[in-house]
Amino acid sequence: MTDRQPLSTEPYKGVRDFYPADWGKMQALFNRTRELLASYGYEEYNASPLERAELYESKGNEEIVNEQTYTFTDRGDRRVTLRPEMTPSLARMVAAKRRELTYPLRWFSIGNRFRYERMQKGRLREFYQTDIDLVGLPEGEADLEMVTLAHDLLIAFGASEADFSIHVNSRKLLRLASEVAGLAEGEHARHYWQLIDRKSKMSKEEFESARKEFTADPLAVIEAGTDAGVAAEKARLESFIETLKARSVGNAVLDLDVVRGFDYYTGTVFEIFDTNPENARSLFGGGRYDGLVTLFGGDPIPAVGFAFGDVTLMDFLTTHGYAVHIAASADIYVGTPSPEDLPAARSFADELRKSGVRVFMNLAEKSLGDQVKEAVKRGIPYFAAFGKNEAETGTVRLKTLATSSEEEIPRGEVAARVMH
Amino acid sequence: MTDRQPLSTEPYKGVRDFYPADWGKMQALFNRTRELLASYGYEEYNASPLERAELYESKGNEEIVNEQTYTFTDRGDRRVTLRPEMTPSLARMVAAKRRELTYPLRWFSIGNRFRYERMQKGRLREFYQTDIDLVGLPEGEADLEMVTLAHDLLIAFGASEADFSIHVNSRKLLRLASEVAGLAEGEHARHYWQLIDRKSKMSKEEFESARKEFTADPLAVIEAGTDAGVAAEKARLESFIETLKARSVGNAVLDLDVVRGFDYYTGTVFEIFDTNPENARSLFGGGRYDGLVTLFGGDPIPAVGFAFGDVTLMDFLTTHGYAVHIAASADIYVGTPSPEDLPAARSFADELRKSGVRVFMNLAEKSLGDQVKEAVKRGIPYFAAFGKNEAETGTVRLKTLATSSEEEIPRGEVAARVMH
Numbered sequence: 001m002t003d004r005q006p007l008s009t010e011p012y013k014g015v016r017d018f019y020p021a022d023w024g025k026m027q028a029l030f031n032r033t034r035e036l037l038a039s040y041g042y043e044e045y046n047a048s049p050l051e052r053a054e055l056y057e058s059k060g061n062e063e064i065v066n067e068q069t070y071t072f073t074d075r076g077d078r079r080v081t082l083r084p085e086m087t088p089s090l091a092r093m094v095a096a097k098r099r100e101l102t103y104p105l106r107w108f109s110i111g112n113r114f115r116y117e118r119m120q121k122g123r124l125r126e127f128y129q130t131d132i133d134l135v136g137l138p139e140g141e142a143d144l145e146m147v148t149l150a151h152d153l154l155i156a157f158g159a160s161e162a163d164f165s166i167h168v169n170s171r172k173l174l175r176l177a178s179e180v181a182g183l184a185e186g187e188h189a190r191h192y193w194q195l196i197d198r199k200s201k202m203s204k205e206e207f208e209s210a211r212k213e214f215t216a217d218p219l220a221v222i223e224a225g226t227d228a229g230v231a232a233e234k235a236r237l238e239s240f241i242e243t244l245k246a247r248s249v250g251n252a253v254l255d256l257d258v259v260r261g262f263d264y265y266t267g268t269v270f271e272i273f274d275t276n277p278e279n280a281r282s283l284f285g286g287g288r289y290d291g292l293v294t295l296f297g298g299d300p301i302p303a304v305g306f307a308f309g310d311v312t313l314m315d316f317l318t319t320h321g322y323a324v325h326i327a328a329s330a331d332i333y334v335g336t337p338s339p340e341d342l343p344a345a346r347s348f349a350d351e352l353r354k355s356g357v358r359v360f361m362n363l364a365e366k367s368l369g370d371q372v373k374e375a376v377k378r379g380i381p382y383f384a385a386f387g388k389n390e391a392e393t394g395t396v397r398l399k400t401l402a403t404s405s406e407e408e409i410p411r412g413e414v415a416a417r418v419m420h
Numbered sequence: 421m422t423d424r425q426p427l428s429t430e431p432y433k434g435v436r437d438f439y440p441a442d443w444g445k446m447q448a449l450f451n452r453t454r455e456l457l458a459s460y461g462y463e464e465y466n467a468s469p470l471e472r473a474e475l476y477e478s479k480g481n482e483e484i485v486n487e488q489t490y491t492f493t494d495r496g497d498r499r500v501t502l503r504p505e506m507t508p509s510l511a512r513m514v515a516a517k518r519r520e521l522t523y524p525l526r527w528f529s530i531g532n533r534f535r536y537e538r539m540q541k542g543r544l545r546e547f548y549q550t551d552i553d554l555v556g557l558p559e560g561e562a563d564l565e566m567v568t569l570a571h572d573l574l575i576a577f578g579a580s581e582a583d584f585s586i587h588v589n590s591r592k593l594l595r596l597a598s599e600v601a602g603l604a605e606g607e608h609a610r611h612y613w614q615l616i617d618r619k620s621k622m623s624k625e626e627f628e629s630a631r632k633e634f635t636a637d638p639l640a641v642i643e644a645g646t647d648a649g650v651a652a653e654k655a656r657l658e659s660f661i662e663t664l665k666a667r668s669v670g671n672a673v674l675d676l677d678v679v680r681g682f683d684y685y686t687g688t689v690f691e692i693f694d695t696n697p698e699n700a701r702s703l704f705g706g707g708r709y710d711g712l713v714t715l716f717g718g719d720p721i722p723a724v725g726f727a728f729g730d731v732t733l734m735d736f737l738t739t740h741g742y743a744v745h746i747a748a749s750a751d752i753y754v755g756t757p758s759p760e761d762l763p764a765a766r767s768f769a770d771e772l773r774k775s776g777v778r779v780f781m782n783l784a785e786k787s788l789g790d791q792v793k794e795a796v797k798r799g800i801p802y803f804a805a806f807g808k809n810e811a812e813t814g815t816v817r818l819k820t821l822a823t824s825s826e827e828e829i830p831r832g833e834v835a836a837r838v839m840h
């Protein structure tokens with residue numbers, strides 16, 4: 001072991017180490033998400049990040065599949081991909097038990113996703129994503145619930161409607177308009193919509209120049225409103241937004257530039273943007289994808305869902321001053337005047353634990369002064385030394401570390417005092 | 421999409437899909453673990469499952485490194501391993517911030533680990549493990565806390581001391597006895613201890629025959645007790661077990677056959693076994709590893725820890741009849757007499773949610789009878805239909821599904837009735 005060069009302490013490139021304070025923030029984010037979703041009857045599921053590679057090769061976003069996945073061959077010659085997104089796993093799981101499940105499914109999953117991306121702000125090779133899906137209901141109320149949930153989640157994190165804006169569009173509208181404009185399904189149409197998708201990341205000149213490669217103009221078809229099918233779908237979308245407003249989702253707008261990268265969307269799509277123009281990235285995104293489970297055979301099952309990543313959400317909350325609250329690691333630090341006091345201190349600590357108190361106990365040989373300093377450093381709010389003396393008198397000197405105030409109280413009253 | 425063969429719905433070989441009921445059990449296990457550990461002031465950390473391959477090549481268990489890891493080369497020609505265990509990541513993270521951290525660290529992590537193993541009962545290629553470590557304290561109280569925590573965790577899951585047995589040994593004792601017996605450090609000694617480690621999995625004859633390859637007999641040295649150093653370490657171990665008993669850990673025994681696979685252990689080691697002889701696998705295992713951070717340069721930092729996997733623990737709990745409790749997905753199913761009642765039902769549901777109730781709301785066009793059936797199928801305990809009528813009268817007919825009993829109560833009293 002000692003005749004080697006020291007190993008580097010760096011994590012693998014593009015992933016993060018989560019020390020307790022960092023992971024505490026992530027858990028706070030996850031748990032607030034879980035709470036809100038539970039109040040809507042959503043249930044959490046999970047799958048392995050290891051998936052058979054073919055799951056991603058059969059559909060979807062070419063860029064991700066070809067250039068951005070972690071795909072390798074295992075020792076049994078199977079091609080494996082580290083999941084870049086959750087929706088294909090969800091569709092696979094639903095298809096596997098399509099006849100046993102009770103619909104609608106209100107499901108969510110929180111976990112890591114992997115993309116082999118070039119480094120840039122907010123992009124990592126491993127990030128955490130929450131995926132929320134409502135499976136088994138047709139377009140309408142289900143889509144409204146999805147957008148409302150996305151809105152309510154941001155409000156639950158402390159945001160106000162002025163901080164974000166919900167951009168709604170319809171892939172059906174885009175498809176109908178493409179057909180009318182003479183842009184048939186296929187690679188050409190796909191490139192056109194990819195261009196629209198990237199529009200906000202391009203300068204006006206860049207966009208106009210790229211736009212010239214396409215003679216068809218589906219957006220003009222939508223604006224003209226002369227095709228009945230196109231006009232009907234646009235009217236549905238406008239009414240969708242009006243309904244949202246009537247249900248206290250006041251910051252939804254129609255935005256024909258919202259395309260969403262994945263090919264599997266079939267109806268309503270939406271993205272939520274920070275209203276701060278300096279943070280142009282999409283915070284939440286999703287839509288309706290009624291055909292996805294047909295990849296596994298059988299009839300389509302209607303579905304709508306959305307997802308959000310930890311990095312963009314955390315950036316958003318930090319920028320707007322909505323700090324994520326993390327609790328201290330313990331409610332009280334139980335100190336020991338000397339190592340001989342450990343047995344007495346331990347039974348006091350156990351007594352507190354039985355009342356639900358989180359107790360950090362000293363086991364080291366150090367002075368009480370150093371133990372108090374350690375408690376302060378750890379952000380633990382209370383300190384009490386406990387030894388043979390306290391065991392005899394039954395009285396504890398409880399120190400509130402923020403104010404350095406002290407009070408003598410019976411040992412039986414400590415639990416109630418330190419729990420909030 | 422339609423001109424292809426349907427995709428298989430199978431997950432990748434050796435990993436599991438967690439449908440909500442399965443994941444609910446896992447979360448119940450994790451959360452009970454988190455609760456107990458929080459009561460001892462332990463903080464949760466995490467790292468990516470992707471680690472640089474060299475982290476595992478430098479030390480440790482040859483079998484795991486050479487034959488059982490998922491190791492591949494990324495698009496940037498870096499060798500990456502999916503972590504087979506957490507301790508190397510922990511050591512790396514501690515080494516990276518060794519001067520900034522406040523010791524002792526009471527840290528734990530819950531997450532997936534990956535091993536490319538041949539399929540057998542209870543062995544999967546992805547499993548969940550909880551790792552608990554106490555870093556920065558020398559042998560003694562810290563080791564006692566670890567064994568006590570392992571014991572208390574099983575008790576917290578419902579087990580009694582008769583269900584499991586804590587086998588304690590000392591790697592220092594084994595090392596000293598090896599030296600006295602003339603079995604020097606190195607491959608030969610390692611093979612000897614690997615044989616002892618596998619003893620419980622072999623027949624008496626197999627073991628005795630393999631044992632003959634070694635002329636040295638360290639176990640005889642320990643039993644003889646004539647070497648002063650060996651006798652002192654054995655006495656320490658016996659006193660350690662006596663102290664555990666005095667602290668209400670009554671099921672610890674000295675077991676010279678406990679070796680633990682990993683090379684990094686330096687002192688006390690322990691494994692917890694099911695007392696049911698039909699389940700011989702180790703449930704929990706751990707020990708002291710004072711040298712691990714030196715792989716990253718700098719002085720040693722003393723550490724002790726243990727880990728347990730989800731599969732063995734779940735098997736143990738199931739076998740002994742300690743079922744893991746999972747809550748229903750919602751407290752109440754709010755039904756709608758007709759789609760026109762949706763707005764009224766929604767505001768009732770929102771009202772309940774604000775009081776902390778988990779509400780599953782019907783959005784589908786189906787009869788009230790079918791909605792009640794659906795609620796029963798979902799295991800939701802209460803059902804209330806809500807529409808224009810209920811909005812006018814302010815009264816709700818609340819159905820308790822287990823008993824099919826009904827009562828009319830004011831809408832404002834429903835939240836208190838359905839929350840436990």
